[in-house]
Amino acid sequence: MxxxxxxxxxxxxxxxxxxxxxxxxxxxxxxxxxxLYTKDVRLPDMLHAKIKRCPYPHARILSIDTSKAEQIPGVRAIVTGKDFPVQQNEDTPAVAFSEALYANQAVVAVAADQRRTSELALEMIFVEYEPLPWVTDPEIAMTPGKTPTKIVHPSETWYEDPNVGRHIKIRKGDASASFKECDRVIEEKYTTGMVSHFQLEPVTFVAQPDPDGGVSVWATSSGPHKTQYELSRYLGMDADKIRAKVPFLGGWFGSKEECHVAAICAKLALKADRPVKLELSREETLTATGQRHPSVITVKDGINKGGKIVARQIRAIFNGGAYSSLGNNVVINAVLGAVSVYDIPNFHMDCYRVYTNEQPGTPMRGPIGFQIAWAIECQMERIANELGMDPVEFRLKNVLKEGSENAIGELMESISHDKVLEQVTSAMKLNGQGKSSIPQDSTQENKWVRGRGVALSAKWAPGGxxxxxxxxxxxxxxxxxxxxxxxxxxxxxxxxxxxxxxxxxxxxxxxxxxxxxxxxxxxxxxxxxxxxxxxxxxxxxxxxxxxxxxxxxxxxxxxxxxxxxxxxxxxxxxxxxxxxxxxxxxxxxxxxxxxxxxxxxxxxxxxxxxxxxxxxxxxYFRQGKLDPETGMTIGGRISPFYMSTAQIAEVSVNVETGQVRVEKIVAAADVGVAINPDLAKGQIVGSVCMAMGAATSEELVFKDGKIINANLADYEIPSIFDVPLVIPILVENPLQNGPFGAKSAGEPSMFPTAPAIRNAIHDALGIWVNDLPITSERVLEALQKLREN
Amino acid sequence: MLNETRIKVRFILNGESRNIECMAADTLFDTLRDSLGTMSVKQGCDFGGCGVCSVLLDGRPVYSCLMPTWKVEGSKIETLEGLKGKELMNLDAIQQAFATNFAQQCGYCTPAMILNAKALLERNPNPSVDQIKDALSGVLCRCTGYMPIVEAVMQAAMMRRKKTQV
Amino acid sequence: MRDLELNMVFDPSEVLRPSSFQDAVETLDSSDSKIVAGNTSLYSLARKGRLENIKKLVDISKLGISYIKEAESQTSEEKKILVGAGTTFQEITSSSLINGRPEYAGLKEALNKSPPQIRNVATIGGSICSAVSFYDLPIVLFALGTTLKFFSKKEGEHLITIDSFFQNPALYGKSLLIECQFSSSPNSASSFVKLCRRMSGYAVAMTAARIKLDRTSREIDDIRLVIGAMTKTPQRLNQVEEELRHKEPSIETITRMCEKSADLVHDIIPSVHASTAYKKRVLPILLREAITTAVERATER
Missing domain, CATH: 3.30.365.10 (Aldehyde oxidase/xanthine dehydrogenase, molybdopterin binding domain)
Structure with a gap:
């Protein structure tokens, strides 16, 4: 040359x-x-659909009388469960058939010329219910004898416990034997609440019958092919006759995986032989579509004198709601989240997804891993604190190294655990034990106390x-x-x-x-x-x-x-x-x-x-499988690669009211190569702010089996006044098989925020909060406990 | 059964006079989207919480989902469709600043954010960060964490000030 | 029974536009009519089926009740401000009668908690007549000792105190609120303290205070304390006021009195993320802050 x-x-x-x-x-x-968003799609002669929903968390549907509604001028189609092929137990039906398994489940749907005509029709449809016993607590639902076995679903035949949709086991080494030989064993329980994606565009579909007998659907969905194939199942129609279109999405974050709702819209369109638009209200979007799985996670660790974790046992229970949707599948993320950061020779994990009478849990930005990262990073801080070790040093001591193998047998390659930790600590100094070096605000008689906290996580990548x-x-x-x-x-x-x-x-x-x-x-x-x-x-x-x-x-x-x-x-x-x-x-x-x-x-x-x-x-990345008994991968890895991420949060806590103000977060993430650095930073900052909402204020609350805060006044996402200063740091460690070396950036930064905030609160006040969200009330309760001891 | 009484309302939408008929229950949001096709007006909540339906009524931001259509008789309504500038591709300085500052991700709150920023800058050409936050506080954004939006408004304010100086 | 619930669809057929107070109260005679003021809640509640069947909407914009002005007869001791019930938050907060005056500092703080879209439409009258305890503005108006001018068929124009209004708001359902009057005197100041989970959200708990200091002794001459978002309707804390009246407003005294307050308030209702116990714990703290702020402002005068 x-x-x-x-x-x-x-x-x-x-x-x-x-x-x-x-x-x-x-x-x-x-x-x-x-x-153009799905909500903006308008077609000639388009009808408007509305859904009548079950007022009980669990009820048998005795009768549905639609005769009066059918006589209203302008009503063009009504569908009930009978209009759809029978689904398998774990699949969310489009419309409940004989039993509704959660409050606000769809029972009957109407399409009419005008929205108000559909509304009127709903009022003229009469449904008789027989309320049935219900359960929303997964720990109760899965305990034999505590609740009628079949209260939600008969369990999959291979599980002994009632209402368990999936149970994943990891058995590496012998954790229980090692605990006996450890210097210290620490066990804590952590919980997270039901959080909503709260994408600003509510769930919406438009369906139009096609000339060939098929149907076109405009969908708020994460993917047109997903919608196409799922609709094929829900409608009993050849997938080739279904055209799914996804225009711009007004936010997503894992929501809008609601093909069962799309099916209602499509069925109405086919039945009326006219285009139909189905727009869920915010309340419906919050109560009748999937949200983040609430969780109860117990972590037990055995640590030796030098500060090395030699054994870890995790029992993670995810409240899956009434059906699987994608849930029984994504719950494997609990494993990927738990094995991807620390090198622990004896590792046992039991992960359950449990059916309850709530709306089906769905993926949300960093699904399941968010909950696991919360538990593990809270636990890591706890251990470091009890050992009197620097939290960063303690993490570095236990972190997985490049080229090592994780607990399910995957080779850890192209990871940057050390690097991301280094980057955040050099950007914002941690104070280790005690907050003495942070400038404290002395003007307000020290009602607001500052603290800093760290967390480290890794996010898997999708394959399959x-x-x-x-x-x-x-x-x-x-x-x-x-x-x-x-x-x-x-x-x-x-x-x-x-x-x-x-x-x-x-x-x-x-x-x-x-x-x-x-x-x-x-x-x-x-x-x-x-x-x-x-x-x-x-x-x-x-x-x-x-x-x-x-x-x-x-x-x-x-x-x-x-x-x-x-x-x-x-x-x-x-x-x-x-x-x-x-x-x-x-x-x-x-x-x-x-x-x-x-x-x-x-x-x-x-x-x-x-x-x-x-x-x-x-x-196409061919995924392996987990061995059902040991949890070791068979036939290849599950996650093609992992992405390291670390954050340090600085918070102010009000000692009188328990209010938490997140002041600043430094967030480092390994993005491989940033194809567009500003877009990558935008993903980091956006993730941190969303996770901050989940950490401090957001939770859908159930009372008597129903959500009581399904509106913006009571479910509070961060406003422009609430967000902290976020400093994103891109760590570039090119991925060999990534396009130009790129990894992804959309989710990893969701993980460390909540535990970093919680650990910062501990740094400030010496209190431990193990439950999300960290409400002012929980902070005050913890303070009270600390004072009493 | 449902009533069919219509109310005649006249107002100016983006500089054009409009004569429309509405129901008493219709909100300006319904009218703008269902009858007048100004689809930049978005919906995100069930009323008055998220702000993505904001429009300008006689130069001031209001939630169109809370504004009965019959109440806007004789008013001037502005939506993003009416915003034109002399900048590149007919963009207003605010639009340009939003585009170049990555001040939008999904874009669903963007029309409302831009209109609120416009209402602010027309009254206060040199706002502080706190004033910008106050002006935008009635609109939620779930994607950006708001910082790029505040920066875009700062930049737009600067661009507009420069233009008036010339 | 089911048939009675029929037709919850919000479907009013008429908008009435009375041009006199007399005409206006006549429209309120029928059970299916409702006044539309700033409409920050009416349509949304109605569309969710939370209100009785509404057939007639009453537009009060032609009644000439949007104004803010000083009362004509002013004494040097007391200055009275008159605010038409249809006046928007924005009009009040930008008025020179309010701005920069310590006696209305709490009012301004409460008004500015709402985003511009609400400030531009919400009216002072609407916020009072909604008679809920989680709106910011009525709490301060209550603390300011506002006088309300109502118009009713029987009595025509008449004045009542905001105290009696909040004792039983339902009594005034068929009357028209036309004006709010509040007066201020030298050495007085107000404050508003709100605890919320999101900075622009509804209050978990809030307090407003208005305090008048004695010109010579600097003791508390008069005091009004109101709490919101704690009980079903806004509540005045007469007992705490009584204890503080004619006392020197030292931080110790204030703190001590405030600590008693939690036991004096009954029927505290929990909200989604704040239990009754939590609200009880923060009440004295918010109260203390409201009082000390108002005292500081009054002292600076």
Whole structure:
């Protein structure tokens, strides 16, 4: 290779958008109010649907009388449980059939010309119920003898305990034997409450009957294919006849996994043979769709003299609500969250997802891992404190090292546990035992006391579902990208644009990202797992890279003859096909196209003979399984990789009222390579603020089996006055198999916030709060306890 | 059965005179979205909690979901659709600052945030951070943690001040 | 029984626009009419089926009750401000009659707790007539010893104290609130202290105080203390007031008296994330802060 061509190739390589804080490609749409959300979809002759819901936490449905409602002018369709194929026990039915298993479960739905006509129709539908015994406490629900076994569901046959939807076991070493030999054994119980995603756009669907007997659905959903396949099951309809579209999402965070609600909308549309819009109110979104699983987690640790944890036993119980939805599946995250940070030779874990008479638990930003991280990082602080060790030093002593194996047999690669801890501690000094070095506010007679606390966590990555992409190179050198990518605000449209633009060495304006135009559409693009679990940047990023490379290959083959260069020596960048060894041998992409007029018109169109320059790519990470007895992985790892994250929180606590003010949080996260650093930072800051809400104020509260605070006055998400100063730190430890080295950023920073705040409160006042949310009342109670002792 | 009585209401929407008929129960939110197609007005809660339905009524922000349509007779209503500027791509300085400062993620609260910022800056061209927070306090954002939004309003204020100086 | 619950759909058929107080109270005669003021809660409650069937909405904007002015006959000792019931929070908080005056500092604090969208529409009359204990403004108005001017069919225009209004708000359902009057005297000041979980949220507990210091002795000459979000309707703490009257407002005295307050309030109702016990514990603290702030403000004058 001549030196000039090397230089030239370097120049080619430099034209990259990786690491550039490119303005979001959808920002203009959003600041002008033109971005289309499902709520904004309006179709001609569209009907409006409303749902009548069960007022009891558990009831047998004796009769439904719709005769009066049917006579109201303008009522076009009514559906009940009988309109749907029978689902399996664990699947949330679209509409309750013979029994409603949670308060506000759908019982009957109406579509009418106007919203108020639907409302009136609901009032004219009469349902007779027989209230049945109910249970909302998972510990009671799973204890034999405490409650009738079949109160929610007959348990899966392989579990002995009642109402257990899933039980996962990890057995590494012998924890109980080791406890006997440890210098110290510490056991604590931690709980978390039911938290809502509170995405600002409530759950909404629009369905339209298609000419071929199928149905198109616009959905607030994390992925069009997920909706398509789930609807197929709910409607008993061939998946090929279902088209699911996901326009812009007004926030997501794991919510909107409500295909059972989509099914109601679709069924009404098919029955009425007209388009139907179903908009859930905020109250319905809070009471009848999935929220974060509440949990009760006991952690027992055995520690030796040097401060090394030699044995850990975790019993984690997740309140799953009445059905599984995705819950029985995502509960495996408890394991991934628990094994990914510390190196503990003897590790036992029992994790249960338990059915109760609440709405089904659903994933929420860092699902299940959030709860586990809360328990473990609270416990770590407790141990460090009891041993009199520096909290950071104690964590570093026990942390998993690069190249070591975790408790389920996965190799820990490309982790940055030490690094993220280092970064946050150098950004904000911890005070270890005592808060003496933080400047305290002395003007207010010390009612507000400051403290700092740390937490360290790691987030797994998703695998197991296929992600496909297609790119088409045009004569102009512009590249069309066809991919089912879901933009929920994280900036993935921009991320994918930057990845493809960088691969072709062209400006971002030369990327035609089709979902930006049409929304994400199951009938237009290949499969994808949707937005869940921070998967899109890595999975779809790899898929578009493969698709790009395949398109390039086609172009190289076509150009090979013209240039007299073997195709493997050719690359495509900046609108040219060129020899990698001699850049002077090159041609413009347009030279590979022919031009001809479209019949009758003067304009000339470009085309290629034979195959178009279309490349396809599929990224599929084959997951292994956990051995049901030992929990060791079989047939490959579960999580393709892990992402390290650490935070230090500074709080002020009012000793008289127990109020907690989160002042500042330094948050470091390993993002591999930041494709767009500002977007990555936005994810960190957003996660921290959301987790701060869950830590200090948010909880859906049940009374008599029903949620009593399903409104914004009583369920309080942080306002502009409540958020702390958040300082995001990007730690870049490139992932070998990530697109340009990228990992993901959407969820990991959810984990350390709550325990860091709690540990900071301990630093300030010496109190331990083990329950989320850390309400003022809980702080005062803990203070009282401390004073009494 | 439902009543069918309509009330005639006249108002100015984004500079254009409108004559419409509404029901007594209709809110401005219903009218703007169902009858007038100004879809930038969003809905997030069941009334007066989240602020994403904010519009400007005679230059001041109100929750359109709490405003009976019959009450706006003779008023001037502004939604994001009416906001035009002379900046790049016809963007107002506030819109431009929101776009370049990553002051929106999902974008669902953005129309309301921009309108509230506009109402503030027209009265107070040089607001403090606390004044910005107060002006935006009636709108919730679940994505950004608010900081980029406050920064965008600061920047927009600066851009607007520079423009008036020239 | 089920059939009676029919038609909870919010579907009013008429908007009435009375132009005199007389016409207005006549519209209130029928059981299915409701006044619409700033409408911060009426439509939302009605749409959720929480109100009786409403058929007629009464628009009071043509009654000329949006104003804030000083009463014509003023003495040097007492200055009276008259606020029309239809005046918005925004109009009050931007008035020069309120701004910078310690006697109304608590009022301004309470008004500014609401976001602009509420301040621009919510009215002083609406906040009082809702008669709930979790609205900020009525707590301060109560502490200020506001006089309410009502219009009723029987009595025409008449004045009542806010104290008697809150004793039984239901009595005034068919009357029209037209004006709020509050007066201030030299050496007096007010304060408002609110404990909430989210800074812009509803109160978990709140207190308002108005204190008048004796010009020469600097003892507490007059004091009014009101608590909100603790009991079903706002409540005045007469006993604590009594104990503090004619006392020197030292921090020790205030603290001691406030500590007694928790036992004097009965029927404290819990809210979602704050039990009765918690509210009892923070009551003396909020009260102390309200009193000391008001005393400080009155002393600075």
């Amino acid at each position: 001549s030196s000039t061509s090397q230089e030239q190739n370097l120049l080619f390589k430099e034209k990259t958008l990786v690491g550039v804080p490119l303005q979001k490609v959808d920002s203009i749409l959003k600041v002008t109010g033109k971005a 579902s296929p992600h496909q992409a297609m790119v088409r190179v045009k004569e102009s050198g512009k590249v069309e990208v066809w991919v089912d990518v879901v933009e929920n605000g994280q900036g993935i449209y921009t991320g994918i644009t930057q990845i493809v633009a960088s691969e072709f060495g062209i400006p971002s304006t030369d990327i035609l990202l089709m979902p930006l135009v049409f929304g994400s559409d199951s009938s237009m693009s290949g499969l994808s797992g949707g937005a869940s679990a921070s998967r899109q940047l890595v999975n779809l990023g790899n898929a578009v890279l493969e698709a790009s490379s395949n398109a390039k290959k086609l172009m190289a083959e076509r150009a090979s003859k013209k240039l007299g260069v073997p195709s493997h020596d050719l690359d495509v960048r900046e609108g040219r096909v060129f020899s990698k060894t001699d850049f002077r041998r090159s041609l413009k992409i347009s030279e590979l196209f022919l031009r001809a007029p479209i019949v009758g018109y003067r304009t000339v169109a470009s085309f290629t003979e034979g195959v178009e320059f279309v490349g396809y790519g599929t990224f």
